[in-house]
Amino acid sequence: xxxxxxxxxxxxxxxxxxxxxxxxxxxxxxxxxxxxxxxxxxxxxxxxxxxxxxxxxxxxxxxxxxxxxxxxxxxxxxxxxxxxxxxxxxxxxxxxxxxxxxxxxxxxxxxxxxxxxxxxxxxxxxxxxxxxxxxxxxxxxxxxxxxxxxxxxxxxxxxxxxxxxxxxxxxxxxxxxxxxxxxxxxxxxxxxxxxxxxxxxxxxxxxxxxxxxxxxxxxxxxxxxxxxxxxxxxxxxxxxxxxxxxxxxxxxxxxxxxxxxxxxxxxxxxxxxxxxxxxxxxxxxxxxxxxxxxxxxxxxxxxxxxxxxxxxxxxxxxxxxxxxxxxxxxxxxxxxxxxxxxxxxxxxxxxxxxxxxxxxxxxxxxxxxxxxxxxxxxxxxxxxxxxxxxxxxxxxxxxxxxxxxxxxxxxxxxxxxxxxxxxxxxx
Amino acid sequence: xxxxxxxxxxxxxxxxxxxxxxxxxxxxxxxxxxxxxxxxxxxxxxxxxxxxxxxxxxxxxxxxxxxxxxxxxxxxxxxxxxxxxxxxxxxxxxxxxxxxxxxxxxxxxxxxxxxxxxxxxxxxxxxxxxxxxxxxxxxxxxxxxxxxxxxxxxxxxxxxxxxxxxxxxxxxxxxxxxxxxxxxxxxxxxxxxxxxxxxxxxxxxxxxxxxxxxxxxxxxxxxxxxxxxxxxxxxxxxxxxxxxxxxxxxxxxxxxxxxxxxxxxxxxxxxxxxxxxxxxxxxxxxxxxxxxxxxxxxxxxxxxxxxxxxxxxxxxxxxxxxxxxxxxxxxxxxxxxxxxxxxxxxxxxxxxxxxxxxxxxxxxxxxxxxxxxxxxxxxxxxxxxxxxxxxxxxxxxxxxxxxxxxxxxxxxxxxxxxxxxxxxxxxxxxxxxxxxxxxxxxxxxxxxxxxxxxxxxxxxxxxxxxxxxxxxxxxxxxxxxxxxxxxxxxxxxxxxxxxxxxx
Numbered sequence: 010x011x012x013x014x015x016x017x018x019x020x021x022x023x024x025x026x027x028x029x030x031x032x033x034x035x036x037x038x039x040x041x042x043x044x045x046x047x048x049x050x051x052x053x054x055x056x057x058x059x060x061x062x063x064x065x066x067x068x069x070x071x072x073x074x075x076x077x078x079x080x081x082x083x084x085x086x087x088x089x090x091x092x093x094x095x096x097x098x099x100x101x102x103x104x105x106x107x108x109x110x111x112x113x114x115x116x117x118x119x120x121x122x123x124x125x126x127x128x129x130x131x132x133x134x135x136x137x138x139x140x141x142x143x144x145x146x147x148x149x150x151x152x153x154x155x156x157x158x159x160x161x162x163x164x165x166x167x168x169x170x171x172x173x174x175x176x177x178x179x180x181x182x183x184x185x186x187x188x189x190x191x192x193x194x195x196x197x198x199x200x201x202x203x204x205x206x207x208x209x210x211x212x213x214x215x216x217x218x219x220x221x222x223x224x225x226x227x228x229x230x231x232x233x234x235x236x237x238x239x240x241x242x243x244x245x246x247x248x249x250x251x252x253x254x255x256x257x258x259x260x261x262x263x264x265x266x267x268x269x270x271x272x273x274x275x276x277x278x279x280x281x282x283x284x285x286x287x288x289x290x291x292x293x294x295x296x297x298x299x300x301x302x303x304x305x306x307x308x309x310x311x312x313x314x315x316x317x318x319x320x321x322x323x324x325x326x327x328x329x330x331x332x333x334x335x336x337x338x339x340x341x342x343x344x345x346x347x348x349x350x351x352x353x354x355x356x357x358x359x360x361x362x363x364x365x366x367x368x369x370x371x372x373x374x375x376x377x378x379x380x381x382x383x384x385x386x387x388x389x390x391x392x393x394x395x396x397x398x399x400x401x402x403x404x405x406x407x408x409x410x411x412x413x414x415x416x417x418x419x420x421x422x423x424x425x426x427x428x429x430x431x432x433x434x435x436x
Numbered sequence: 437x438x439x440x441x442x443x444x445x446x447x448x449x450x451x452x453x454x455x456x457x458x459x460x461x462x463x464x465x466x467x468x469x470x471x472x473x474x475x476x477x478x479x480x481x482x483x484x485x486x487x488x489x490x491x492x493x494x495x496x497x498x499x500x501x502x503x504x505x506x507x508x509x510x511x512x513x514x515x516x517x518x519x520x521x522x523x524x525x526x527x528x529x530x531x532x533x534x535x536x537x538x539x540x541x542x543x544x545x546x547x548x549x550x551x552x553x554x555x556x557x558x559x560x561x562x563x564x565x566x567x568x569x570x571x572x573x574x575x576x577x578x579x580x581x582x583x584x585x586x587x588x589x590x591x592x593x594x595x596x597x598x599x600x601x602x603x604x605x606x607x608x609x610x611x612x613x614x615x616x617x618x619x620x621x622x623x624x625x626x627x628x629x630x631x632x633x634x635x636x637x638x639x640x641x642x643x644x645x646x647x648x649x650x651x652x653x654x655x656x657x658x659x660x661x662x663x664x665x666x667x668x669x670x671x672x673x674x675x676x677x678x679x680x681x682x683x684x685x686x687x688x689x690x691x692x693x694x695x696x697x698x699x700x701x702x703x704x705x706x707x708x709x710x711x712x713x714x715x716x717x718x719x720x721x722x723x724x725x726x727x728x729x730x731x732x733x734x735x736x737x738x739x740x741x742x743x744x745x746x747x748x749x750x751x752x753x754x755x756x757x758x759x760x761x762x763x764x765x766x767x768x769x770x771x772x773x774x775x776x777x778x779x780x781x782x783x784x785x786x787x788x789x790x791x792x793x794x795x796x797x798x799x800x801x802x803x804x805x806x807x808x809x810x811x812x813x814x815x816x817x818x819x820x821x822x823x824x825x826x827x828x829x830x831x832x833x834x835x836x837x838x839x840x841x842x843x844x845x846x847x848x849x850x851x852x853x854x855x856x857x858x859x860x861x862x863x864x865x866x867x868x869x870x871x872x873x874x875x876x877x878x879x880x881x882x883x884x885x886x887x888x889x890x891x892x893x894x895x896x897x898x899x900x901x902x903x904x905x906x907x908x909x910x911x912x913x914x915x916x917x918x919x920x921x922x923x924x925x926x927x928x929x930x931x932x933x934x935x936x937x938x939x
Contacts, residue, residue: 027649032656039660057610066611072575073675075686077662078694080671087661125650126657128590128615129579130608201760214751217763221789270761273829274788286665287704299701300665321829377551384546391552 035122037112041092041103042138044288045195045251046281048073048084050133050168052246053190058166064127065134065166067190072133085136085170086126090114090151094140098208099295100197100256102288103140109290116151120158127167134168134190135159141174149177149185156188173223175215182222186230186243191278194219195251199267203257207294220275223248227276247278254308255301256285260332265311265322272316282308307334314341317372318365337427342368345405346423352405353413357386369401401426438499439469442529445623446522446599447472452514454498455533461499465537470529507540513548519563522570522599528562531555566598573604576680577619580648590617591644593683601626602635609633620644651685658686664697665704743772743857746850750823755846759824763788768819768854775815775932777860778802779851779870781902782822782839793818801903802866805922811929817858821873822847844873855895861935863895864928866921867902886924888931896931900924 050071057066073082091113092103102109114122119137126132137155141148152171159165171189173182185192194216198204204211223244230243250271252264268280284300291297311334314320318341328343329335335343345352345368354367356378364375374396381387381395389411393399404416416422440454451470458468513536520528535555538544550556579590590612596604601619605626608619618627620639627634672690681687747767754760766783769792778794786796794802799818806813822843827834851873855863865871871879874897884899891897901924906917 027652032653035653035656036660039657043661043663058613059610062614064612064615066607068607068610072571074575075658075684076672076676077658078669078672078690078697079663079666080668080675081663081666082675083658083661086657122653126654128612129581129648129650129654130577130592131654201754212752214764218791221763221791225789267761269829270834273832273834274761274763276832284666286663287701289704291704302666302668381550381552384550385552387552394552394554394557 031118031122034112034114034118035088037110038088038090038092038114041089041109041140042087042136044102044283044286045087045136045138045172046081046283047170047193047249047251047279048082048087048136049191049249049279050084050170052278053168054245056166058164061164061166063164063166064124067133067166067168071168074131074133084133085168086123086132086134087136088114088119088138090119090137090139090155091142092140093142095143096141096208096210098197098211099292100207100253100285100288102290104292106292107288107290116155116158119155120163123159123167124163124165127165132167134165134170136170136172138172139174145174145176146178146181149174149181153181153184153188156185160188173219175211175219177219179222182219183226183243186223186226187241189244191246191249192223192244193249193251194223196220196267196271196280197251197253198257198259199252199264200257200259203259207256217274220248220250220271220277224275247276249277249279249281251281251283254282254284254305256295261304261308261311261329261334262322262326262332264308265315265325268312269315269322280312282312303336304334307336307340311340319362320344320366338423339368341366342401342426349417352417353407354405355407356392357382357409367402367405369398369405370396437467437469438463439471440529441471441473443473444599445472445524446602448518448521451517451521451529451532455536457498457501458533459536459540460501462502462541463499463537465530465534468530468533470533507545509536510548516559516563519566519570519603520559522566522603523562524598525562531559531562535559566600566603569596569598569600570604572680573600574607576676576684577604577608578683578685579617580645581650582645587616590615592617592619593639593641593644594619594621595641595683596621597679599623605633618644647685655686655689659689659693662693664693664700667694667697667701669694743854746853746857750850753823753850756824756843758826758843761827762824764791765823766791766793766820766825767823768817768858769793770817770819770858771814772858774817774858775861775936776811776864776928777817777819777855777858777862778864779866779874780818780820781867781869781904782820782843783825784836785825785827785834787820788825793820797907798902798904801906801918801921805903805918805925809922809925809929811925815932817860819851819854821851821870823850839869841872844869848873848876861896862898862928862931864898864900864925866900867905870902871899885920886927888927896928896935898924898928898931900928 050067051069053067053069055067055069058064071084073084075083077083089103091111092109093111093113094101094103094105097104097106101107123132123135127134135155137152139148139152152174156169156171159169169189170191170193171185173185173192173194175194182192196216197208197211226243227247230241252267254264264282271277271280282305284302284305285296286300287297311325314325315322320341324344325340326332326334328340328347334340338346345366351366354363356364361375361379364370364378365372370378377395378387378392381391385391386409387395388409389399389403392402392406392408396402403411404413404422406413438458440451442450442454444450517532520532535547538555539547547553547556551560573594573596577592577594579592582589582591601621601624605619605628608617608626609628612628614630616629618625620643622640623638625636625639627636681690750767751765753765759765762783766787768777770777780794780798783793784796784798787793787799793799803813806816822839825834826837826839826843828837829835863874865874868879868881871881871884879899881899881901885901887899889897901917901921903921906914906921909917
């Protein structure tokens with residue numbers, strides 16, 4: 010697939026100014042990085058270039074500069090430094106036994122590419138990962154050197170996300186955190202026995218140990234030293250990870266349990282769920298099916314419910330059956346339909362935590378209700394203005410002028426929410 | 437009838453001055469015609485002023501204030517107004533004024549806070565729309581480097597739907613402070629020379645520099661970061677609406693990428709794995725576990741001795757379900773030949789993160805007491821009955837849970853082998869779990885503490901309480917528990933001295 014450096018499109022004129030070699034490298038090393046879902050550039054400390062010599066700023070909220078046809082945001086230049094790798098993780102396109110073409114960026118080559126893209130406002134910064142070459146420390150040093158040159162030689166103040174290599178030394182982790190806004194290491198598979206089977210060279214505990222080490226450094230950097238001096242910068246927007254969904258038999262409960270342990274244990278900012286995607290030259294021991302994007306979507310919704318809506322794993326999973334979320338409706342609705350005795354909820358009286366459990370009410374909507382009901386008793390129409398739409402929540406609420414009557418008990422209630430799965434084509 | 441003539445379509449200062457004066461004079465909203473002087477927003481001016489009012493346009497004098505002062509407008513509303521004023525909706529000026537009038541003179545002092553009010557709801561929608569347009573401008577402005585200009589200069593052409601240029605440029609100033617650039621829109625342009633921001637007239641499409649060579653590389657990136665197996669066109673177009681595509685260098689690729697996606701994805705699904713990898717041979721499995729998650733014992737001697745071999749094995753142990761959620765196996769720490777082994781309950785939160793036994797608060801208590809007793813830590817080997825942290829998640833915290841009987845039973849063999857490898861004279865058991873692990877039966881700590889027993893192999897065993905009990909108690913109770921622990925440590929140490937002394 011990489012022979013199509015540019016997808017043949019008549020709209021693109023051929024220009025000779027960029028060496029073909031560079032195009033080839035970028036095509037290989039971007040292709041190799043695309044199975045990492047994260048492209049977030051949020052949460053960094055605010056900074057700009059007004060008092061600097063280079064380019065770059067971070068504004069708290071990241072910016073998506075483009076969207077690929079897979080609907081994913083393109084915020085960062087997400088590449089591998091090299092896709093040569095000595096490991097043989099079966100789910101990975103870059104594993105040693107795969108026949109994909111290989112390439113490696115020179116450090117300055119990549120640094121210049123980041124700056125050129127950044128100055129044209131294509132990207133928020135860099136997301137750099139790498140295949141493991143020679144040994145973990147050597148690989149980590151190379152990754153850090155790219156970040157160091159961007160920060161120290163070019164005074165680059167954009168966003169940098171570095172992947173940390175399992176088993177790299179603590180000093181290197183410290184150095185990575187000094188230059189990066191975010192560090193991450195992928196948990197890959199929730200079930201440890203699967204990881205042991207599919208990624209035989211990865212020492213099973215190494216991933217969590219690295220997360221623990223990053224967590225300890227994050228804690229340190231937030232404390233002040235005993236003299237009250239501020240500790241040096243360390244990965245201000247924390248750490249994140251990615252879990253592959255559907256490469257083994259683990260059910261949703263196992264995945265969410267694992268996420269919960271990661272959030273609580275290592276103060277992760279985000280767990281990304283990535284539906285196992287077929288890769289070119291795949292191993293025969295993996296499911297050769299299209300990625301289950303719907304399952305991935307439901308997991309994100311469940312993850313959100315756990316982090317912002319006060320649900321625990323058991324409650325979320327109880328909406329579906331046999332440890333799997335209901336694929337047809339969102340997990341909050343699924344939970345509500347199985348707990349109809351807790352509804353309807355009086356919009357004008359219910360406390361915050363009860364409102365948060367109403368299907369169709371988000372965190373912002375709930376806050377608006379709390380503010381607005383102080384001065385007036387809300388009607389259904391008001392609710393529509395505050396929350397966007399009442400279609401979803403009508404059956405679950407009581408307002409000044411509305412009660413759902415027997416709507417809530419209707420057998421057909423669930424059916425009304427199941428959407429026809431029709432993706433409209435643009436072309 | 438009054439007419440307010442604003443200098444620009446996004447003239448927030450002009451609107452605010454006029455609104456303030458009219459509010460003070462209690463001018464009714466329907467008696468003001470708002471218009472924009474500049475020709476570039478002619479549409480808005482005409483629409484805002486029905487033809488009959490055009491003849492009244494000379495009434496631009498501000499009315500005299502009446503005695504009563506209008507209440508000051510809150511900051512949050514001015515922020516909203518700053519955004520709303522950039523919208524292309526011709527009724528925006530009047531709408532903004534109307535809610536302020538209702539608040540000051542219409543007996544609705546709370547109206548600004550009522551998001552469910554029809555006017556406020558519309559204003560919030562307009563504001564949101566402008567905020568989104570500003571955000572999209574931050575995202576989709578694409579600079580091209582001007583050819584042969586030194587120092588380098590960058591140029592962008594952008595066609596915003598609302599009057600968002602001035603609202604957006606501060607971002608570009610912060611980000612590209614040391615770069616020379618121009619952003620040109622049909623109505624107005626902004627220019628930055630590393631020190632000063634200047635606004636100029638609008639431009640036209642195609643007047644700037646031609647294709648930038650970097651656009652080719654950008655397209656290479658765009659084409660390759662896309663995973664054809666995950667085609668979701670709706671998600672893309674809802675975030676990157678087609679109206680922006682005309683000025684995005686990557687957009688011409690999209691159609692072909694979408695059309696080819698199906699074939700590329702099924703090619704990946706159908707392709708069989710090649711029998712022989714081209715790149716390199718596959719390495720051995722160094723960390724193999726069996727189906728139950730129990731590590732397969734490595735046969736090669738690694739020179740670490742039996743303790744090292746044991747620890748290498750326990751590090752990969754996943755025999756208990758709770759081990760899957762722990763960071764790591766926390767093995768014992770100390771030297772082979774230490775005369776005293778101290779056994780705690782299980783690894784806690786801090787131990788789990790650091791990988792070292794007794795690294796947390798209870799460990800601090802223990803280490804303090806050892807120091808007080810003048811016991812050299814070189815002579816002590818610290819370990820736990822259960823090697824993985826057992827916890828439940830409450831909110832964002834991990835709370836310690838008692839290990840159950842199965843965990844203790846499964847981990848017992850590791851403890852026995854560890855004690856055997858260290859070869860101490862005395863084992864000090866801290867708490868009921870350590871007692872159960874070594875003795876294989878339930879232990880009543882309060883009754884059995886301070887008692888010395890001897891194992892069949894001649895090792896002395898002293899039972900005591902866990903230092904965490906000291907931390908959980910307060911006041912006199914804590915002090916008394918601490919004395920108990922102290923005296924048991926002293927007892928254990930006397931046993932060590934008795935054992936090593938020549939008889």
